[in-house]
Amino acid sequence: MTAPADDAPLLLVVDDEPSNVDVLRDLLEALGYRTLGAGSGDAALALARDRRPDLVLLDVMMPGMDGLEACRRLKADAATASIPVVFVTALSDARDRARALDAGGDDFLTKPFSRPVLVARIRSLLRLKAAQDQLADSYRRLRELEALKDDLTRMVVHDLKAPLTGILGSLEIVLDGDAGPLSADQRRLLGDAQERGGDLLRMVDNLLDLSRLEESAVQLSPRDLDAARLLREVAGAWSVRAEREGARVAVEAPAGLSVRADEGMVRRVLGNLIGNALRHGGAGVSVRLSAVPAEGDGVKFTVADNGPGIAEADHEFIFRKYGRRSTDSVGDLVEGAAEGVGSGLGLTFCKLAVEAHGGRIWVQSRPGEGAAFHFVLPPRPQGD
Incomplete structure (x- = not known):
């Protein structure tokens, strides 16, 4: 019999009866697989961690640690969780099959088994594992590149x-x-x-x-903020640009409404949202800044405009890093990059800054009906 190739899949056969292990190993090696044998659950776990087989053929009824517990431990260990497990056992009751699958098994064969069926299931699981390994490797390399x-x-x-x-x-x-x-x-x-x-x-x-x-590496510097004062100051900082572009920026906020937050962060969130409104709102756009008590607790801030609006399909996407609206062209991206709008950075910053406070941000808009960006800040940021 020709020895299996060095790169052939490695299969681990586990059974407390040495003769059963030998029979299965002979069969599998004749089919071109490399094999390992183990006579107990403990030995199987040790071999699996050390040799990382491509598949485990596991008996259920064994003294000490049975096959069900061995399978649970294999699947609970990140190093061996992806290894397919096929139970090969004399048990045949439907409840035994259910228990084996609940333990994490990928397949279940009853002795005496059909050799063609065993081979077909092994090949199927090995193909699936190869595809999963390739996907995991691609994901790892993508994360490294990112x-x-x-x-x-x-x-x-x-x-x-x-x-x-x-x-x-x-x-x-x-x-x-x-x-x-x-x-x-x-x-x-x-x-x-x-x-x-x-x-x-x-x-x-x-x-x-x-x-x-x-990376959660930003340390917030929270302080008590008067919402009306904050909005008036932010609107004032944008008044020159708004006037030059024929736009209007109005403020609506009740007196005495306060929230504890990082003032610099919140100012930049509001500034990014105003910049978006001026850029995409068109000539003469009206922008309204408002603050009201949030439902439950905290403060709800809104930056709304009467511009062309945003397609509903883009509502979630625009908050993603380097995301852009479906209506943006390459020219829009270049022209808007300085404002952090077309670059897809401004709104991502807004989302992360608000979430760093324990709040949330969202948009309400339809084409032709303007856009309203809302964000809610809790009374105190997380960890304050």
């Missing part, structure tokens, strides 16, 4: 921040007149460059904070 991409992104973005800050500082000096008088056109162009540079700096900060939020 980790590498994220590391490179953080390095590049971090290195971008210093020269960008220098550019903005130089623009501020020129606009303040420290380098000489400017014409109206020069002041307008330099002011626009400073504003766009600020947008880019916010996107850089979004990227850096996204990485920290994804």
Whole structure:
């Protein structure tokens, strides 16, 4: 008999009767498989952890640890959980089959078994395991590539921040007149460059904070915030851009409504949502910022506009990292990247920042009916 190839599947045969082990091993080796034998549940577990067989043929009735318990332990161990287990036993009652499958078994054969049936089931389970192993390996490599991409992104973005800050500082000096008088056109162009540079700096900060939020490495600095004051200040910070684009930003919030949260984070969430509304709302869009007591507890903030709206199919997708709306073109992505809108970063940051507080964010919108982004913050953030 020709010896099995070195790369042939390895099968572990477990039975307390040595003659049964020998018969099955001879049969399987004749079919080209490599085999191992074990006479007890404990021995089977040790061999499975050490040799990682591709499949286990397991008797049920054995002294000490029976086959059912051995199977449970195999499936409970991450190192051996993916190994298919076929029970080969003299038991034939339907309840025995049910107990074997409940223990984690993948198949059940009653002695005396049909050789063609045994071979067919072994081959089927080995094909399934090979496919699962390939999928697991692909997923592992994908995670490694994603980790590498994220590391490179953080390095590049971090290195971008210093020269960008220098550019903005130089623009501020020129606009303040420290380098000489400017014409109206020069002041307008330099002011626009400073504003766009600020947008880019916010996107850089979004990227850096996204990485920290994804790794739960951001430490919140919560403080008591007056909701009405916060909304008025945020709206005021956007008033110049809104006026230039013919847009309106209004605030509605009752006096005395407060929440404990990281002010910087919440300001950036509101700023990203306002930037989205101005960018996608079109000329003359109206944006409304509001805050009301949330149902149950906490505060519900809303940034709503009367723009073209968002297709319902995009509601969940737009919060994903690097996601984009189905109506966005490549040009939209490039033009909107500085605002963290088309880049798919701004809304992802909003989602992670709100969730870091223990809150939630969602959108209500239909095409032609505007969009309303809501987020609820609990009275106190998690861990405060």
